[in-house]
């Protein structure tokens with residue numbers, strides 16, 4: 001469960017990215033249910049990219065692992081007829097994506113984090129970008 | 140090749156599970172359909188939706204999912220197909236600017252994400268996921284926030300794989316990046332645990348992240364790759380291990396060794412397969428909150444057990460505290476049940492048990508209503524025969 005009861009409304013943030021540069025395009029309140037958070041602790045050694053809604057003290061209130069945006073590969077069918085897929089590395093990939101989060105009253109900011117695995121555990125995940133969620137998550 | 144090349148006609152809720160404020164809302168957009176082709180578009184969307192809701196685990200989550208079809212008319216039919224990738228050179232003026240050959244890859248079919256999100260937001264403000272059906276029979280598609288599929292025969296399957304990534308946070312379970320034998324830097328997974336729920340670098344029985352789904356008789360790791368410089372050449376699980384056995388099979392997350400997948404195969408490995416048990420559980424975990432509190436389902440009883448008070452059923456994290464346990468053929472991996480002796484409704488509960496016993500003996504279908512209690516279980520509140 002989340003640390004607090006979310007306000008009834010959710011917030012959808014729409015981003016554009018190019019490579020690992022992320023730009024906030026819009027932030028809108030939405031009257032929608034939000035999928036449950038991914039685990040909120042015990043991921044210090046995790047690899048990947050995720051977003052966290054954090055309070056002013058930096059505590060995560062909601063977390064979602066991202067698959068797709070900010071990756072340096074794209075997925076395509078591997079051959080002309082088979083059921084296999086493959087990935088190809090691309091540089092400077094561009095696109096847009098949305099993040100739907102609960103409208104927590106305590107929400108302070110949304111962070112994009114990149115986890116680099118256990119070899120760098122002492123450093124923890126790297127914060128790629130941070131966007132303010134003032135006024136109770138923008139709602 | 141912009142929004143001046145067509146218009147948005149309107150939106151139809153083609154699968155209605157309830158108020159969009161409390162359901163998971165899938166929005167389908169079309170690109171490269173002319174006004175005279177909107178009937179084809181409706182057929183294409185129905186085909187995709189039927190494929191989605193007919194597959195595991197979505198077939199048991201129908202009451203969580205609304206599907207909205209947004210009719211978008213384009214000036215031209217089809218999508219751009221540049222000759223630089225070996226395409227026909229077709230240039231189509233379409234509302235969402237669909238094109239093959241994105242990033243120089245012939246089968247990478249994309250649309251303008253920003254326009255797709257703007258259309259979805261205007262038509263269905265509560266959208267959770269957008270997919271775009273492109274009016275072309277050429278094989279292609281792409282993932283990301285806006286999943287794109289064409290009308291080639293297996294494109295719907297690719298779209299389900301891409302939904303696995305973007306809507307449910309699943310990783311690829313294949314064991315190479317660009318292809319088996321095409322790379323020498325994907326032999327061993329780097330240290331660290333992938334953040335996704337369906338691949339792992341840890342195959343220890345006590346701490347494996349899907350350990351609750353592993354039978355004690357299944358060896359761990361279940362398979363190991365004998366030569367980490369290559370993809371594992373096995374074509375099936377080892378002798379004595381059923382194809383459906385959840386274990387830890389080496390070769391996953393784009394690496395030949397050092398990463399494990401939960402089942403021998405899965406839609407996150409080959410697009411023509413069903414989602415494995417771990418991926419299916421993850422999808423249910425994401426969508427369960429969108430189900431009504433009492434869910435209706437039907438099926439044949441494959442398992443019926445009556446036991447003593449307090450025995451219960453299931454792993455500690457998803458425990459069902461019941462005396463009567465039922466499983467249905469339509470709900471693989473899930474269990475339902477009820478307390479037989481509780482409260483003043485014992486007669487009703489015995490009647491439910493009798494109905495289940497008769498249905499089990501005759502292999503006849505039943506309808507059950509259950510109250511959601513966990514990811515993979517529920518408490519039965521009503522049981523009825525089906526004709």
Ligand SMILES: [Zn+2]
Nearest residue numbers: 405407415418
């Ligand atoms: Zn899987």
